Amino acid sequence: MRIAMIGTGYVGLVSGACFADFGHQVTCVDKDAGKIEALRRGEIPIFEPGLDALVASNVKARRLDFTTDLTAPVAEADAVFIAVGTPSRRGDGHADLTYVYSAAREIAAALSGFTVVVTKSTVPVGTGDEVERLIREANPSADVVVASNPEFLREGAAIRDFKFPDRIVVGTDDERGRKVLGDVYRPLSLNQAPLMFTARRTAELIKYAANAFLATKITFINEIADLSEKVGADVQQVARGIGLDNRIGSKFLHAGPGFGGSCFPKDTRALVKIAQDHDVQLRIVEAVLGVNDIRKRAMARKVSNAAGNLRGKTVAVLGLTFKPDTDDMREAPSIPLVTGLLDMGAKVRAHDPVGMEQAKKELPEIEYCTDPYECARGADALVIVTEWVQFRALDLARLKNEMAQPVVVDLRNIYRPEDMAAQGFIYESVGRAPEPKV
Incomplete structure (x- = not known):
């Protein structure tokens, strides 16, 4: 052909x-x-x-x-x-x-x-x-x-x-x-x-409906993560427990800083507009968009709660792209996070394995570093935003030694609270109670 x-x-x-x-x-x-x-x-x-x-x-x-x-x-x-x-x-x-x-x-x-x-x-x-x-x-x-x-x-x-x-x-x-x-x-x-x-129109709607449903799953588990933190539950175990139900499935049940990228935000907004043009209200999809926007903006406050007043402090950000294995910065959660940190008076330095050139177009006012340890050097807090495989086995002793204060906010739940506490970190994650420091 x-x-x-x-x-x-x-x-x-x-x-x-x-x-x-x-x-x-x-x-x-x-x-x-x-x-x-x-x-x-x-x-x-x-x-x-x-x-x-x-x-x-x-x-x-x-x-x-x-x-x-x-x-x-x-x-x-x-x-x-x-x-x-x-x-x-x-x-x-x-x-x-x-x-x-x-x-x-x-x-x-x-x-x-x-x-x-x-x-x-x-x-x-x-x-x-x-x-x-x-x-x-x-x-x-x-x-x-x-x-x-x-x-x-x-x-x-x-x-x-x-x-x-x-x-x-x-x-x-x-x-x-x-x-x-x-x-x-x-x-x-x-x-x-x-x-x-x-039919042609059915195929067009399938794409929007699929993306809106996946965005809904992400937003749902993020709200359950907030509840888990309040009641002392572990959202990862909750997600596994519901994901083993074949009617639900385990994919897109990973709590984090909110969805971004080129598809979900754009397509869910467009689906709402299509519905409005036909006098239909998609209340669930509308709520998904609102909750996701609020969540992305709230992540800077999560860092502030862990590290205290951020004015004059240095925050290291690991991961800028909306997901690993891409250089795509479109609607990445890192953008409102970094903007919020800057608004709080923090100095921000960042590292991403492949996305820094694209990130510089969105976030020109921050410092970019060549590796995670350079990024962490002298930082008062470190935030893991994108779950790149390169960040999953960091030398924690070296990381702590590089930092001015051992505060880690893990927005992707890469590490276990008990391991971080054993290393002497003040560690915050998403939807999990912090491990008491030993």
Whole structure:
């Protein structure tokens, strides 16, 4: 199959490389000439484990290439995927579909022969209808089917998620469209990946509903963590106890500083706006957003409660990205945390294994350090924000020796309270009572 992938962001680049690895002929298109030239040189604009090798191997095999001009790739394609950005629209929280609609118009002009145009970007319900209208308006003679194929990729595990998916959702009622997309995904049949065909609008809603539900699980366990601290329970054991129930499941029941990233905040806000446009109230999702925003802002107070008045003190922050194995800083909990610490008069220094260049754009006023121990040097408190594997086995004796005061606030529950107390730390975590100091 010949595939044109419009957009070389996170979804477009991962999807394009994986499709090429299946044996398809894939051309990734982007208007950013600098990005395309970098990709041709083998430079990957995002951090995703294994993506650089995957791109390189498929470029070498001549199954994957990059261009700024969509004309030829679209004309030759069996399927054209739209994988451009849909950020929150400034001011109202709706998804900004400017790039999607612009891509649709350009695709329309280049179509030749029967083609399936697929929205892979996360888009509100009904977007496929508008994409189809725009294409038919621009090119009335086009032989085209417009389908929805939402992505369910986790940053840091995207390649595995693409190749071993829980499900593949394809939204189209057209038999020709179903056949083309069935052929595109046929290599995954060996992995017994469920291929689910639905109506287009249903597929669009599935993506938003899935992200909103996962965000709800995170927010739920964070509220249970607050209750656990008050009543002397251990939220990790509570999460395990409820997660062993097959009706609930253990994933996304890890208490922490709140959810962030490119999907959950944006998509839950957009889902609320979609519902409001149709005179429906999603009270649970609205509450999830409110609770999560409050929680992220409250984490600075948690540090202050552990370390005392922060004015003039130095706080070391370990981890800046919204999750490990990515350099993505979008809506990362570290941003309101650091902002809150600065507002309290603290000096902040930080370390992240891969995210510091991106972090400097969001947090230019803090000091950046090359390793955790340099970051901790002379600090009055240390905060673990992102659960990078590099932070899970720190030399605690060395860490304590570097710090001015042995105060650790672990927002990811990486360490055990009894171990930290044995090392002489004042240790605060999430949803667990502090171990008495020995």
